[in-house]
Amino acid sequence: xxxxxxxxxxxxxxxxxxxxxxxxxxxxxxxxxxxxxxxxxxxxxxxxxxxxxxxxxxxxxxxxxxxxxxxxxxxxxxxxxxxxxxxxxxxxxxxxxxxxxxxxxxxxxxxxxxxxxxxxxxxxxxxxxxxxxxxxxxxxxxxxxxxxxxxxxxxxxxxxxxxxxxxxxxxxxxxxxxxxxxxxxxxxxxxxxxxxxxxxxxxxxxxxxxxxxxxxxxxxxxxxxxxxxxxxxxxxxxxxxxxxxxxxxxxxxxxxxxxxxxxxxxxxxxxxxxxxxxxxxxxxxxxxxxxxxxxxxxxxxxxxxxxxxxxxxxxxxxxxxxxxxxxxxxxxxxxxxxxxxx
Ligand code: 5GP
Ligand code: MN
Numbered sequence: 001x002x003x004x005x006x007x008x009x010x011x012x013x014x015x016x017x018x019x020x021x022x023x024x025x026x027x028x029x030x031x032x033x034x035x036x037x038x039x040x041x042x043x044x045x046x047x048x049x050x051x052x053x054x055x056x057x058x059x060x061x062x063x064x065x066x067x068x069x070x071x072x073x074x075x076x077x078x079x080x081x082x083x084x085x086x087x088x089x090x091x092x093x094x095x096x097x098x099x100x101x102x103x104x105x106x107x108x109x110x111x112x113x114x115x116x117x118x119x120x121x122x123x124x125x126x127x128x129x130x131x132x133x134x135x136x137x138x139x140x141x142x143x144x145x146x147x148x149x150x151x152x153x154x155x156x157x158x159x160x161x162x163x164x165x166x167x168x169x170x171x172x173x174x175x176x177x178x179x180x181x182x183x184x185x186x187x188x189x190x191x192x193x194x195x196x197x198x199x200x201x202x203x204x205x206x207x208x209x210x211x212x213x214x215x216x217x218x219x220x221x222x223x224x225x226x227x228x229x230x231x232x233x234x235x236x237x238x239x240x241x242x243x244x245x246x247x248x249x250x251x252x253x254x255x256x257x258x259x260x261x262x263x264x265x266x267x268x269x270x271x272x273x274x275x276x277x278x279x280x281x282x283x284x285x286x287x288x289x290x291x292x293x294x295x296x297x298x299x300x301x302x303x304x305x306x307x308x309x310x311x312x313x314x315x316x317x318x319x320x321x322x323x324x325x326x327x328x329x330x331x332x333x334x335x336x337x338x339x340x341x342x
Contacts (some may be wrong), residue, residue: 004131009117010151012089013042019049020087022109024095025102027057028254029206031094033168034119034140036066038091040161041148050083054101058251060209064167065160073105084108089130092118094140096125096133119143123294123306135306138180141168145188159196166197171206174258179308213247220246221256221271227263231329231336234260235270237318243274257284267291267340272314272321280313281321289340291332300328 021038023031035051042049051070061067073080084090090112092098098106109116117130121137137143145165148154157165169189173181176189193199220242227234238253246252253273260269267288272281283301285293286309293310297303303312314321329336 001136002125002131002133005129006132006150009130013045013047013151016046016048017088018083018086019047019089019091020084021049021051021091021093022101022105023051023053023093024100025054025105026250027053027055027061028094029061029171030139030141030168032057032061032064032067033164033166033171034093034144035091036064036070037141037144037161037164037168038093038119038147039066039069040158040164041144041153041156044156044158044161045153050087052080052083052105054105056250058254059249060206060251061167063205065163073101073108081108084112088114090114090116092116092120092128093144094120094122096120096122098126119147121306123304136180138178138182138185139169139172141165141172142185142188144168145192154191157192157195162192162195162197163202166192166199167202167206170202174255175203180306211247211249211252213249214252217242217246217248217252218256221253222259225260227266228326228329229265231268231333232266232339233268233270233329233336234263234266235272235322235325236260237272237322238274239318240274240276257286261286261288265342268293268336270325272318272325274318280315281318283312283314283321283325285310285312287339291335291339296328296332300324 019042021035023035039049039051053070053072055074071080098109115129118125118128119132119140121135121140121143123135125133132147134143221236221238224237225234257269257271268291269286271284275282285297287293292307294305294307297305297310297312301312301314303310305311
């Protein structure tokens with residue numbers, strides 16, 4: 001755990017400030033839950049916070065309280081730039097290095113004259129003036145709870161804050177099932193329910209929002225599933241054509257990789273998603289046990305993440321990308337086979 005200049009940050013926040021809060025590109029439930037949770041808290045403290053989102057986020061997160069106050073850097077560029085210009089500090093949540101916001105927004109942040117405060121659970125964070133980094137944490141949203149706790153403000157947590165933080169913790173832990181979910185996570189969750197988070201509604205808002213197209217795309221993805229049982233590995237491909245045929249919308253492939261990991265005995269899973277617009281194949285990796293997909297993604301696919309959930313990309317064609325992936329398996333055979341005891 002790294003906690004840097006916290007006391008200084010606490011005194012800085014004693015008087016009202018203009019503040020910008022930023023999450024990573026392609027925001028997920030934890031990025032949106034943590035940024036909006038912090039937004040509601042800072043507003044309650046008398047500050048003037050603005051959440052600036054790098055780009056589009058999935059429809060199933062648009063119901064989050066405060067979602068309609070956010071600026072999208074790609075679409076609402078002048079408003080975003082203005083908010084950044086007048087801010088006296090920028091909070092960076094749920095990512096570890098500035099390039100994770102995308103190159104346009106990265107350039108703007110690199111030219112920023114004031115200080116950054118990073119709150120994040122990813123490995124190997126870059127250095128910023130204020131830091132609260134803990135790679136043992138299941139989610140940045142849980143860290144926002146502990147940040148508010150360190151500020152001695154737990155009694156300020158209301159229904160909106162509790163709802164945002166619950167959502168981020170729920171989505172980043174696969175609904176409280178990943179190894180990163182601890183007894184402390186459950187204590188935090190219990191307190192958030194006491195403070196007004198309606199757990200049944202939140203689950204329903206996030207998970208019962210399938211479109212017909214998304215279910216058809218899932219059907220296609222499952223038909224494309226390949227098992228490499230010799231290496232306890234399974235993977236899924238989704239081509240650009242299959243996305244178009246099934247009216248693909250952002251967020252539709254969220255969680256699909258988990259089906260590959262759900263095959264009995266499977267410990268290493270990947271999903272390859274073609275993105276013709278960007279000219280890349282976007283990859284998500286998942287593992288069970290000690291085999292680190294963070295290392296695998298860093299070493300071979302220009303990415304990173306956590307030990308059991310990481311991502312990366314490839315500029316090769318889909319076919320070549322999958323061939324590269326399969327050809328790497330023998331090199332990791334022992335690590336994969338010994339990763340997880342049933
Ligand atoms: P997902 O597969 O759900 O998109 O991402 C899983 C984890 O890997 C997340 O924590 C995410 O931040 C990280 N991740 C995904 N894609 C990339 C990438 O291209 N580069 C890096 N460094 N991390 C990634
Ligand atoms: Mn996260």
